[in-house]
Amino acid sequence: MAGVARFVASSLAPAAQRLAPQAAAGVLRQILEVAIDGYQRFPGAERIAESKLARCGGDPQLAIDAVIDQHIRLAGVQGFATGLGGLIILPVLLPANLTGIAIVQARMVAAIAHLRGYDLDDPRVRTAVITCLLGEEGIADRLKKSSLVSSPMAIATAPVFDPELDRQVSGEVVGELIARISGKKMALTVTRRVPLLGGAVGGCVDGWSTYRVGQYADKSLVRRIRRPIEP
Template sequence: MAGVARFVASSLAPAAQRFAPQAAAGILRQVLEIAIDGYQRFPGAEKIAETKLARSDDDVAVAIEAVIDQHIRLAGVQGFVTSIGGLVTLPVALPANLTGLAIVQARMVAAIAHLRGYDLGDPRVRTAVITCLLGEDGVTDRLKKSNLPTSPLGIATAPVFDPELDRLVAGEVVGELIARVSGKRMAITVTRRVPLLGGVVGGGVDGWSTYRIGQYADKSLVRRIRRPIEP
């Protein structure tokens, strides 16, 4: 079953090509704005981070663990990503499930970045947050193939913001997200004949991918001295 899911995911990944680079960047920009600023009953990344930090007696490591745990639960709740706070009605050119999950995972990574001292208003940091959604395997694979020039940390701490890199990352991330959802749908379809199993698989896949991304962001976005953007 896992092999079939991977095959379908890789086969459908080229569907992302229908998004021009600027269109993909626009989609991810919407996702990031909601993740960082919040939307209706969905608090933004900074608020979540500060709440967890206060409850952790200002222990950043504990706060980050709490942020990851919270978002694993949110991602794993069946139906959450298509119903919270009106997210399903957002004018984002992605399926509702994919949009919701991307927002949940982006908020988690952005909260981790904030706790590590990064400025979420810095466009370099925002590109790095989106890059983390590829996960460790996705970033490593693209670095080997030269589809990415550097890691999320390298992007966040670059001397200047690179708009072309931002568009490149957006295209890669949108393609990866579409591939993941395609693979998950195949896994759910295969298990649909078993009562409740499809829901367990769907929630489990979302929760596991969120855990992996959270761990990768925690490892990648180490505390750094901020550099101002050069004019």
């Protein structure tokens, strides 16, 4: 299964990036807006971060741990919901799951960034937030292959915002998300005769992925003094 997943990732990620860098950036920009600003009853990253900080007595690290735990549960719940019903409705639900898990993880990373003192209105920070969705292994692999030139920390603290880098990161992240969803689809294929089991598998996959992204963001986005964008 691991070999198949790697094959899917290597096959689909370049295809996703070839579709349209501008389109990938546009999709992720909308995801970030919902994750950071919130939407209707879905509170944004700053509100979540400040709420956890208040409940944790002003301790940023405890607040970050609480943010990660909350979003692991959210990812598991929405992953479970989209895994129900077997393969009959899976093709319809996968796009919603792709968007849902991206919003959950982006809000988690953005909340972590806010608790570490980053300005979520800064486009450099927003690019860094999206980059974290690749996870530690995904970023390390792309840095090694030179398909990514900077770490999230370097992006967030760069002297100026780089629109081209933002488009490049968007393409990589969209490709990674598609590969993850395709890998989960294969896992659910194995459990197609037991829909509830498929839901449990979907929830576990999304929860584990969110845990890994959260741990990487916690380690990568160390506290820094904010630097204004240069004109």
